[in-house]
Amino acid sequence: MPQLLCHAVTLPKPHPTRNGYLSNVKIRPLFRPSHASAGLRFLYESVLGRTWKPVSSLRQRMSDDLEMRGFAAKTRASYLRSVSRLAKYCGKSPETLSEEELRRYFVHLACERKLSRSTVKIALSGIKFLFVTTLRRDFTLTGVAYPKKSKALPAVLSPEEARAILRNVEETRHRACLSLAYACGLRLGEACRVTVTDIDRARGVIHVRQAKGAKDRYAYRSRGRSLTLDN
Numbered sequence: 040m041p042q043l044l045c046h047a048v049t050l051p052k053p054h055p056t057r058n059g060y061l062s063n064v065k066i067r068p069l070f071r072p073s074h075a076s077a078g079l080r081f082l083y084e085s086v087l088g089r090t091w092k093p094v095s096s097l098r099q100r101m102s103d104d105l106e107m108r109g110f111a112a113k114t115r116a117s118y119l120r121s122v123s124r125l126a127k128y129c130g131k132s133p134e135t136l137s138e139e140e141l142r143r144y145f146v147h148l149a150c151e152r153k154l155s156r157s158t159v160k161i162a163l164s165g166i167k168f169l170f171v172t173t174l175r176r177d178f179t180l181t182g183v184a185y186p187k188k189s190k191a192l193p194a195v196l197s198p199e200e201a202r203a204i205l206r207n208v209e210e211t212r213h214r215a216c217l218s219l220a221y222a223c224g225l226r227l228g229e230a231c232r233v234t235v236t237d238i239d240r241a242r243g244v245i246h247v248r249q250a251k252g253a254k255d256r257y258a259y260r261s262r263g264r265s266l267t268l269d270n
């Protein structure tokens with residue numbers, strides 16, 4: 040056992056062991072779990088200057104459920120943040136909330152704070168995951184539904200505007216990445232993960248790996264950007 044975690048205490052009289060050797064030493068741990076928690080709290084608050092917030096068993100269970108189901112790191116953080124805000128608003132643990140209290144919270148988000156649909160949807164998805172998956176409760180009793188999806192038209196750049204933006208990018212690598220994202224309709228993270236082996240010049244396609252939802256897909260490669268990528 041490491042010497043930093045334990046020390047030896049000499050007993051008054053030696054006691055024989057099963058192997059026939061004399062043993063007068065008893066190993067006792069230096070740190071108990073409560074002492075370790077206090078030490079971590081002191082380090083977190085005094086050294087790092089942050090507020091100590093121990094992880095509750097419910098939060099840990101939800102975090103484990105999210106990770107076991109393969110959710111992305113950003114999604115897990117968003118879901119856990121949504122549940123933390125719910126607990127802060129209600130002033131108690133989410134597992135003790137009633138259906139009416141949950142409904143009132145979403146009325147507060149959508150009607151009083153007038154948050155966007157995407158923000159309310161993320162909060163609803165995270166809290167629903169907690170109640171349905173972690174707590175095994177029927178979330179439909181709350182009567183809370185997903186906000187209606189809006190149908191706004193996106194702002195599309197003209198070819199001249201896109202060329203003007205790309206001309207101002209001095210770094211060749213950055214210009215190639217942005218050109219690839221614009222020509223093939225890739226997300227920023229997808230374009231950053233593309234490697235040379237993912238580009239199939241013969242067929243004119245790009246293998247997009249681990250796209251949204253951890254799914255691979257193919258994107259067609261624009262001929263107008265072939266020279267930039269090849270260089």
